[in-house]
Amino acid sequence: MFLTGGVDKRTLEKYEREAREKNRESWYLSWALDTNQEERDKGKTVEVGRAYFETDSKHFTMLDAPGHRSFVPNMIGGAAQADLAVLVISARKGEFETGFERGGQTREHAMLVKTAGVKHLVVLINKMDDPTVKWSEERFTECQSKLVPFLKKVGFNPKKDVFFIPVSGMTGANLKDISTECPWYTGPSFIQYIDALSISRLPTDGPFIMPVVDKYKDMGTILLGKIESGEVGKGSSLLLMPNKTPVEVLTILVDDDERNSASAGDNVKVKVRGVEEDDVSSGFVLCDTINPCHTGREFTAQIVIIEYKSIICAGYNAVLHIHSAVEEAQLSSLIALVDKKTGNKTKGPRFIKQDQVAIARITTAGTICLETFKDFPQMGRFTLRDEGKTIAIGKVLKLLN
Secondary structure (H helix, E strand, C coil), X not given: CCCCCCCCHHHHHHHHHXXXXXXXXXXXXXXXXXXXXXXXXXXXXXXXXXXXXXCCCCEEEEEECXXXXXXXXXHHHHHCCCCEEEEEEXXXXXXXXXXXXXXXXXXXXXXXXXXXXXXXXXXXXXXXXXXXXCCCHHHHHHHHHHHHHHHHHHCCCCXXXXXXXXXXXXXXXXXXXXXXXXXXXXXXXXXXXXXXXXXCCCCCCCCCEEEEEEEEECCCEEEEEECCECEEECCXXXXXXXXXXXXXXXEEEECCEEECEEECCCEEEEEEECCCHHXXXXXXXXXXXXXXXXXXXXXXXXXXXXXXXXXXXXXXXXXXXXXXXXXXXXXXXXXXXXXXXXXXXXXXCCCECCCCEEEEEEEEEEEEECCCCCCCHHHCEEEEEECCEEEEEEEEEEECC
């Protein structure tokens, strides 16, 4: 943000001075997005920070998602709004290994962004200027070779969807301009790469759909989210599902600039009339009055068990994350096991275990907004989490009621 003019020098100098007073000198750059006191005291991002910056040809909205395992639910909410994910990995000896080993956060984050439907992943191998690394090509290749097989397993195509760049966040090397410190790297800088990247636009001709990520009160009810389909204009009449509350759009803000309209792909703040802030939760969906999204409490899904030591039987409870909604859920019945290689189904399994693919019936505690994966992928993919870990990923096959 500083390199593209998103944060001015005086503000950064102020952050640096405040950080030095707290003996947190090297944290000052993160304070541009970690704005509340708790985040600054702990040195950890808790909520998804929002900012924007511009390159020569594009306008980017940046969502700073938390990396710490305690705040993964917030991170899922951030990933659900993204077109492009940037995974920042430390090259420092010991730090990379800790993040990547089983139970480390690198694996979970890569898996969650893929499940959230993010197609492109830029991996920034950071701290290349560290004394234990010294811009070593060998260390960069080592980190890359360990990550590629895992990213492949998660579903990314390393040749098409993933790009690795060696950088230093502290010095800004290879972020905006190519650094002379690593002559062995011949690719583009981070900003050059994302500026040239072509990202497919979401459909603007479909019915309007915007899952609500956050809300607050400011002279009216303001809803935050990313428009997944369709267009909206000032004065539009919409429905807030699953409660079927009719609302009217008063103001549309895209990156704090007021607009008359917004379309699919925009991260927006929408001021609405007709609903109180207390009556809205994350996971509600603003949608078209004629063609609203589906709601339900029971559906059939295909799930893949990613990590679970024991077996899972019918009656297993977990937390379901689908688009920006979070809801208690139960695997009410196991319908079939699916053979990964042949696709053949074995009906009526008594249990499922790690690395198996199954078709199951899932019941949620409350009514949620969802669609089948075939009809609308953004609202048909989900994760199941339990005890702070991601247990399974899945897609909705059929809505039951």
